[in-house]
Amino acid sequence: MSEPNPCMSCGACCAYFRVSFYWGESSEAPGGFVPKELTEQVHQHLLCMKGTNNYPPRCVALRGEVGTEVSCSIYENRPTPCREFNEYELDGTPNMRCFKLRGVVPPSR
Ligand code: SF4
Ligand code: SF4
Structure with missing residues (x-):
């Protein structure tokens, strides 16, 4: 049986x-998909998810309570950095930033 996905309770x-992320991913751009009203401009060609440039940061699309139960309200349309940040890298090695954030020691192989 596979391990449950920790992201469902983490966030x-x-x-x-x-x-x-690159502005071209915004729904404002042709072929873009991230809802533009949930983004804000960082630089000329760079946007960020609203709320993540605040202190403390929290993405406006995040639902639920961090560390208990969470979900992404735009999961199908989330930007590239969210798609690429996972518990494990593509080569199967632990994503150390993820483990560090959670205060979890990665399993030894
Ligand atoms: S820190 Fe890691 S486990 Fe937590 S939501 Fe992000 S990718 Fe998932
Ligand atoms: S996965 Fe969803 S809630 Fe998390 S930062 Fe990305 S858009 Fe925001």
Whole structure:
């Protein structure tokens, strides 16, 4: 049986980093998909998820309570950095930033 996905109860990365991405991913741009009303401009070609450039950061799209039960309200349309930040990297090695955020020691292989 596979391990449950820790992201369902975690959400730490959605309330820690500034989640920034190329403006072309915004629904304002042709082919873009991230709802523009949930973004704010960082630089000329860079947007971020609203709330993640605040202190303390928390993405406006995050629902629930960090560390208990969370969900992303725009999961299907989340920007690239959210798609690429997972518990494990593509090569199967632990994403150390994820483990550090959670205060969890990665399993040894
Ligand atoms: S990627 Fe890591 S830090 Fe982010 S929600 Fe999942 S378990 Fe938590
Ligand atoms: S868009 Fe979703 S996955 Fe990305 S930071 Fe916000 S709540 Fe987290």
